[in-house]
Amino acid sequence: MKQKLILFVALFAMLGVLTLNAQKRAFTIEDLYKVKAVGSETISHDGAKIAFTVTTYNLHKAKSSTDIYLMNADGSDLVQLTNNPAADYNPIWSNDDKGIYFVSTRSGSEQLYYLSLEGGEPTQITNTGIGVSSPKLSPDGKYLLFSAQVFPECGADENCNKKIDDAMENGPIQAHLADSLFIRHWTEYADGKYTHLFIYDIQNKKYTDVTPGYFDSPTFAAGGSSDYSFSPDSKEVTFDSKRVASPESSTNSDVWTVNIDGTGLKNLTSPNQAADFNPKYSPDGKYIAYLTQVIPAYESDRIRLAIYNRQTGERKTLTEAFDNWVNDFEWSNDSHSIYFTGSEKGYQPLFKIDINTLEIKKMIENVPVFSFVLSPKNDFAVYTYSYVNKPADLARFDFANSEKRDITFFNKEIEDEVDIRPAEQVWVKGSDGTPVQVFIVKPHNFDPNKKYPLVINVHGGPQGQWMDSFRGDWQVYPGSGYVVAFPNPHGSTGNGQKFTAEISKDWDGKVYEDVMKVTDYLETLPYVDKNRVGAMGWSYGGYFMNLLQAKTHRYKCLASMMGIFDLTQFKQDTEELWFANWDLGNKDYEKMSPSMYTNNFATPTLIITGERDFRIPYTQSIRYFTVLKKMGIDSRLIIFKNDGHWPSYIKSMPLYYNAHLEWFHKYLGGDPAPWDSKKMVRNLVFE
Numbered sequence: 001m002k003q004k005l006i007l008f009v010a011l012f013a014m015l016g017v018l019t020l021n022a023q024k025r026a027f028t029i030e031d032l033y034k035v036k037a038v039g040s041e042t043i044s045h046d047g048a049k050i051a052f053t054v055t056t057y058n059l060h061k062a063k064s065s066t067d068i069y070l071m072n073a074d075g076s077d078l079v080q081l082t083n084n085p086a087a088d089y090n091p092i093w094s095n096d097d098k099g100i101y102f103v104s105t106r107s108g109s110e111q112l113y114y115l116s117l118e119g120g121e122p123t124q125i126t127n128t129g130i131g132v133s134s135p136k137l138s139p140d141g142k143y144l145l146f147s148a149q150v151f152p153e154c155g156a157d158e159n160c161n162k163k164i165d166d167a168m169e170n171g172p173i174q175a176h177l178a179d180s181l182f183i184r185h186w187t188e189y190a191d192g193k194y195t196h197l198f199i200y201d202i203q204n205k206k207y208t209d210v211t212p213g214y215f216d217s218p219t220f221a222a223g224g225s226s227d228y229s230f231s232p233d234s235k236e237v238t239f240d241s242k243r244v245a246s247p248e249s250s251t252n253s254d255v256w257t258v259n260i261d262g263t264g265l266k267n268l269t270s271p272n273q274a275a276d277f278n279p280k281y282s283p284d285g286k287y288i289a290y291l292t293q294v295i296p297a298y299e300s301d302r303i304r305l306a307i308y309n310r311q312t313g314e315r316k317t318l319t320e321a322f323d324n325w326v327n328d329f330e331w332s333n334d335s336h337s338i339y340f341t342g343s344e345k346g347y348q349p350l351f352k353i354d355i356n357t358l359e360i361k362k363m364i365e366n367v368p369v370f371s372f373v374l375s376p377k378n379d380f381a382v383y384t385y386s387y388v389n390k391p392a393d394l395a396r397f398d399f400a401n402s403e404k405r406d407i408t409f410f411n412k413e414i415e416d417e418v419d420i421r422p423a424e425q426v427w428v429k430g431s432d433g434t435p436v437q438v439f440i441v442k443p444h445n446f447d448p449n450k451k452y453p454l455v456i457n458v459h460g461g462p463q464g465q466w467m468d469s470f471r472g473d474w475q476v477y478p479g480s481g482y483v484v485a486f487p488n489p490h491g492s493t494g495n496g497q498k499f500t501a502e503i504s505k506d507w508d509g510k511v512y513e514d515v516m517k518v519t520d521y522l523e524t525l526p527y528v529d530k531n532r533v534g535a536m537g538w539s540y541g542g543y544f545m546n547l548l549q550a551k552t553h554r555y556k557c558l559a560s561m562m563g564i565f566d567l568t569q570f571k572q573d574t575e576e577l578w579f580a581n582w583d584l585g586n587k588d589y590e591k592m593s594p595s596m597y598t599n600n601f602a603t604p605t606l607i608i609t610g611e612r613d614f615r616i617p618y619t620q621s622i623r624y625f626t627v628l629k630k631m632g633i634d635s636r637l638i639i640f641k642n643d644g645h646w647p648s649y650i651k652s653m654p655l656y657y658n659a660h661l662e663w664f665h666k667y668l669g670g671d672p673a674p675w676d677s678k679k680m681v682r683n684l685v686f687e
Contacts, residue, residue, distance in 0.1 A: 024419040026444040027479030029657045029674060031418050032472045033059035033650070035391045036410040039371060040089060041382050044097045047375045048073055050382055051081070051091040051100055052394060054410055060686045062651045068102055070117070073375070073382075075396065075407030081115060082122070088113075090134065095141040101125065103132060112144060112200075126200060128207060129158030134226035138234040143260060144200040145230060145237055147218065149193045155209035156198055164192075181248040185575050186222050187612045187644030195220065197228055197239055199260050210237065210262040217241040219253040219277060222646075227278045232285040235260060238268075240277040240290075249577045251299050255279045255290045255308065268308050269315065274301060278328075279308075282335040286310060287355070289338055291326060292317065297578045300463035300504070302497040305329060305340055307355060318353055322360060323496045328371065333378050341369050343494040346425065346437055346467050350381065350397070364397050364404065368469040382407070386470040388441060389422035390415065419444045421478045423468055428521045430489060430514035434499065437488040438518055439466060442527070443478045453532035453668035454483045454522055458515060460539030460562075462491040462503050462583075473536075476657045480671035482664060485522055489514030491540075505585040507540075508547055508592040515544070519554065531556075532668045536660065538562055539616065539645065543594070546624060549605060550597035557667035559606040559660055562616050562645055565624035567593035573617045598627050604634040606663040608656060610643035636663065638677075655680050 037055040044050070050073055055066040066087040071078040082088040086106035093100060099116040106113075110131040113122040126132050126144070135146040154160035168174070168191060176189045184190060195218065197211045211217035218227040219242045228239035237260060242253040254269045255276045269276035272292065279290040288308045293301040303325040306317045319326055322342060329340035336355060341348050350364040350372060364383070370392065372383035379399060386392040391411040397404040414420075423439040430436035443452055455477055459466050466486040477484050488494065490510040491503030503511055523530035534557045537545045542563020548555060564570045567589055571580040590596060605628060609621035618639055628635040638659055640652045647653055658680060661673035679685040 024417060027418050027420060027475040029472075029476055029654055029661075030059055031414060031479075032476060032657070033057040033654070034414050035470075038393050038408055038410055039384050040091060041371065041373050041384065041394055042091055042093060043073065043373050043375055043382060044093050045095065045376060046097055047377060047379075049097070050394070050407075051093065052408075053089050053091065057650055059650070059654060064650050068100065068115075070100075071407070073380070073396070075394075078408075092135065092137050095137070095139075101135070101137060103135060112146075125202065128156075129162050130156065130198075132200075133224060136226070136229060138230045138260075139232055140234040142202060143230070143234060144202060145197060145228060146200065147195050147197055147225070147228070149195050150209070151192055152194055152196075152212060152214050155196070155212055156207040181246070181577070182575060184614045185220060186614055187610075195225075197237065199237075199262075208260070208262055210258050210260065211239065211241065212262070215241055215243045217256070229280050231257075231281050232283060236264075238279040238281060238288055240279060243267075248575060249297065249581060251275045251293070251297055251578050253277050255288065257288075268313075272315075274298070276306075280329070280331060282307075282331050283333055284335040286335060289329060289331065291329075298504075298582045299576075299579055300461075300500060300583075302500075303327070305338060305353065307338075316355075318355060318358055319360070321358065322351075322353075325493050330372070330374050332374070333376060339363070339372070339374060339381070341372065343465055345494050346439065346465060346488065347494075348467060350383070363399065367404075368467045370469075387422070387468050388439065388470060388474050389420045391420070391470045419479070420470075420475055423474065425468070426521070428487075428518050430517050431510035434490070434514075436490075436514045436518060437492075437495070438521075439468065439474075439486050440522075441474050441478045441484045443481050443483060446527070448527055450527060451529040452481060452483045452527055453534070453664070453670050454485065454528045454530075455664060455668070456515070456519060456522070456533070456535045457484065457486045458489070458535065458537035458541040458544045459486065459492070460537070460541045461493075462507070462511070462540035463493055463500050465492045465494040472653070472657060476661070477664070477670075480661055480664075480673075482668070482670045483522075483525075483528055485518070487515065487518045489518070504583045505589070507543070507583070508551070511544070512547065512551065515548075516552075534558065534664055534668050536561070540564075542616070545605070546594035547592075549603050550594040550600050553602050555603055557604045557606070557663055559608070559663055560621075560624070561608040561656075562610065562613055563607070563621065563624070564594075564616055565620045565627075566595040568595075569623075570616065570620060573619070575614050595623075595627075598631070601628065601631055601633060604663075604667055606636050606638075606659060608638045608640070608647075608659065610640045610645060610647055612642065612644040615645045638681075 040053040057064045066089045068081045068091050088104045090103040091100050104113050112125040112132050115122040130148040132146045195216045199208045218225040219240045238257045240253050244250045244252050252273050253275050254267050258265045273296040274293040276292045279288045292304050292306045295301040305319045305326045325343045327341045339352050348368045350369050353360045367385050370384045372381050381397045394408040396407045421441045423441050426438050427435040465488050535555045536559035538561040542560040545558045545560035546563050607621045609618040611618050625637040640647045658673045659677045665672045675685040
């Protein structure tokens with residue numbers, strides 16, 4: 001009788017969930033911009049409170065706003081600390097926990113402010129023309145460490161930097177002049193500027209350039225880098241920097257230290273000719289932990305965790321037994337262990353490794369942990385995460401009882417109102433019989449007795465992984481009636497380094513077979529209409545769409561974003577030459593180029609690119625579009641004139657989603673797009 005009652009309750013609960021989902025409305029592009037982004041979590045020194053940021057979006061005004069929030073460590077007593085039209089971010093606890101430093105653009109440039117928790121208005125701490133990026137407070141509270149882009153001949157002299165900037169922008173001669181490669185990088189021309197680290201003496205209001213010279217310190221990273229930190233005694237800083245003769249062809253960044261007065265510069269990892277980066281001091285000051293690779297010029301070599309003994313100079317790799325990439329890490333408070341996140345089969349769990357025994361324990365599993373911070377006593381962690389059907393929020397994990405629970409609920413309203421679809425996972429035998437992970441999202445109001453159009457999304461990198469995490473593509477298209485599938489074929493991370501490495505110099509081999517077999521499997525699903533299958537991809541995924549154009553006619557339409565059309569041209573035009581040199585090789589790579597097989601082209605294609613994309617120059621897309629048009633193949637080209645490889649989330653991505661819906665509706669028969677993309681480009685649609 002008891003078992004029957006339990007079964008009845010379970011069935012009743014299941015019916016309740018199904019009824020609740022049926023009452024929710026379909027996810028739209030506008031809903032995506034109602035989702036709030038939560039992150040930058042930081043815990044006070046006494047472990048009692050958490051500061052973090054929340055970003056909100058206004059789709060119709062194409063604006064976003066970021067503010068700082070505060071709550072108790074258990075998630076109670078939530079308050080909003082800042083509320084300014086400008087962006088407020090990068091919260092840092094003062095040493096006495098009585099206030100928070102943060103970066104704001106309210107003065108017109110990035111500057112540091114201080115806000116007392118006792119009330120009142122924020123006080124501006126810095127006022128420098130070079131700006132303040134990714135600041136860190138010294139353990140003694142006397143100094144600020146930050147990065148800024150400057151002309152090396154100027155250093156911290158803001159008037160000198162401004163004078164050169166103004167002359168280059170408004171002078172009689174406007175040109176880009178270069179004597180070496182790295183003429184441009186990602187979205188910007190170099191023009192003689194480098195990222196340097198600065199120490200700001202808070203009491204004496206003095207700025208010191210501690211990494212002068214014609215080098216980026218820290219090493220360049222798309223979106224910026226904060227790979228630097230203070231020593232526990234506040235006398236030294238560590239950072240990564242690439243200081244080699246041909247930086248455009250090398251991955252050889254190193255870990256360095258320098259005194260806070262700019263003296264005593266030291267390279268800690270010079271014997272390794274591959275990448276060493278993201279250094280962090282242990283709390284006891286004995287070690288510096290950092291990430292490392294061992295194969296020179298191979299940016300997708302397995303990323304390992306290592307430590308440098310400051311007393312003996314010994315370097316020790318810790319994670320040889322971990323056959324996946326280490327992403328981010330934090331020291332334990334006793335300096336005996338390191339917590340780290342790592343890629344693993346569509347997730348990013350939190351691990352802990354003992355630096356002496358090298359024993360690895362998985363602390364949080366089956367979660368895509370994007371960022372995390374440890375409490376001072378290491379009794380709990382606070383982290384950001386999401387799932388395909390759950391936008392990001394903050395959660396707390398208590399190590400004593402392995403309990404995890406959400407402590408913010410900024411997206412609860414939209415979760416309750418809108419059908420945010422979950423993903424199912426399957427494993428399909430791919431090339432050589434190797435299992436390939438596939439996530440599948442079914443459409444809103446899914447009926448297993450109906451057949452739906454299918455869109456397959458191939459990820460970029462190519463070394464990377466799709467995760468069970470929230471993303472606009474996973475909701476916008478199912479909200480309009482499409483099944484969406486996103487596989488992790490050869491080249492993906494999270495399934496061991498051998499699986500990742502096998503795509504290099506084989507862009508059209510195992511991965512192509514994987515995607516064909518995944519498509520074969522998906523077409524057998526009873527709810528998939530095999531006559532209405534399309535595909536999309538970005539970066540390498542864009543190249544793969546162009547490869548599908550060259551090798552098969554099985555897809556009704558394609559969408560190629562930031563894709564490569566001609567590999568020979570790409571290898572000459574891209575800026576990070578180490579990538580093209582390693583992944584394409586120097587022999588017979590042209591046979592993998594879609595441009596070699598134009599006689600096979602027949603599939604209608606949407607093409608999207610960015611005019612400031614220097615990774616894959618937009619001319620690749622123009623050439624591809626030209627060929628399609630001259631062959632009479634239906635195609636559309638969108639060039640985001642102010643964007644690079646990653647279009648603006650609020651200003652450009654709405655058109656990206658809308659254009660895809662238009663294209664898919666035209667060829668696959670799902671719901672139509674909400675707006676006319678031509679009107680969006682002419683700024684008429686939101687009037």
